[in-house]
Amino acid sequence: MSFWENFWNIFWWFLCVYAFIAFLYALFVVIGDIFRDQELNGWLKAVWLVLLAFLPFLSVLVYLIARGKGMTERTMERARQYQEASEAYIRQVASVSPTEEISKANALLDAGTISPDEYEKIKI
Numbered sequence: 001m002s003f004w005e006n007f008w009n010i011f012w013w014f015l016c017v018y019a020f021i022a023f024l025y026a027l028f029v030v031i032g033d034i035f036r037d038q039e040l041n042g043w044l045k046a047v048w049l050v051l052l053a054f055l056p057f058l059s060v061l062v063y064l065i066a067r068g069k070g071m072t073e074r075t076m077e078r079a080r081q082y083q084e085a086s087e088a089y090i091r092q093v094a095s096v097s098p099t100e101e102i103s104k105a106n107a108l109l110d111a112g113t114i115s116p117d118e119y120e121k122i123k124i
Helices: 003-036 042-054 056-094 098-111 116-123
Strands: none
Touching: 003 042, 003 056, 042 056, 098 116
């Protein structure tokens, strides 16, 4: 067997593996979208899943053509909600203002927990 015949066999094998992995990714994205879609009722979800089980390649193509725009909108909305939630969490955790810190330090100074020198360091 020559080098080029072996090379093209390997190239073809990698191409088939890549196509199979891409198909599996699309299949799982579609299944995830079916379960996350609030507009579909249970029966339509079941029909889509049965079609995906028996005619997977055709069903993925039909789903992407028929519901692809809504799938994108739902994904973008979910990403926006996650972004807002993470920003709200960061604001909640990191939002200690300097005046709050000084008032807390003043309370610690009044209680005798910290010295006046430590209080001055906190104020700066």
